[in-house]
Structures are given as structure tokens and as C-alpha cells.
Amino acid sequence: MTRADLIAAVASRFPALTDKDADIAVKEIxxxxxxxxxxxxRVEIRGFGSFRLNHLQARxxxxxxxxAAVSVPAKYVPHFTAGKELRERVxxxxxxxxxQQAA
Numbered sequence: 001m002t003r004a005d006l007i008a009a010v011a012s013r014f015p016a017l018t019d020k021d022a023d024i025a026v027k028e029i030x031x032x033x034x035x036x037x038x039x040x041x042r043v044e045i046r047g048f049g050s051f052r053l054n055h056l057q058a059r060x061x062x063x064x065x066x067x068a069a070v071s072v073p074a075k076y077v078p079h080f081t082a083g084k085e086l087r088e089r090v091x092x093x094x095x096x097x098x099x100q101q102a103a
Contacts, residue, residue: 003030037078047085054079 011022044050058074
């Protein structure tokens with residue numbers, strides 16, 4: 001699902017909202033999550049999951065094209081953990097669908 005699909009789903013679920021209102025609502029929610037993470041806070045949406053920051057240590061990596069050593073600085077990356085209700089809902093919906101093997 002893309003952002004546009006999410007906006008269309010919100011607009012169809014709530015007919016009182018125009019497409020522009022749904023767009024603003026989705027944008028504000030995503031901006032609030034992003035700005036909260038940028039401040040170092042954790043975001044939890046009950047029944048869906050939580051967002052937090054993971055700290056990755058500085059490391060030495062390799063350029064895949066040349067094989068040269070490249071220094072990668074320490075950084076924070078967003079991490080999502082699915083909530084119990086979301087995990088159970090996904091598990092129930094894919095239970096009968098055969099998973100494709102990776103090639």
C-alpha cells in the first residue's frame with residue numbers, strides 16, 4: 001500500500017472527508033510520527049505496533065563495486081515492531097496462502 005492508497009482508503013472509509021482532508025490527515029499523522037522519532041521518542045499505536053530508534057555503531061564496510069574499505073559513521077535508524085493484534089491478524093489471513101520460496 002502506498003501513501004496514495006492510504007489516503008484513498010481513509011477518504012472512502014469516511015465519506016464526510018474530502019480527498020484533500022484525508023490527505024491532510026494522513027500527512028499530519030505521518031509527520032507526527034516522524035517528528036516524534038526525530039526527537040528521540042518512541043511512538044506506540046495500540047493494536048498496530050511501535051516505532052523506535054535503533055543505534056547502529058560506527059563500522060568499516062566494503063564498497064561492493066571496488067572492494068575498498070569504507071568507514072560508515074554511527075547513526076540512528078527507525079525500527080518498527082508489529083503489535084500482537086497486527087501479528088495475529090496477518091497470521092490468520094496468510095494461513096491458507098502458500099508462501100513463495102526465495103530464489
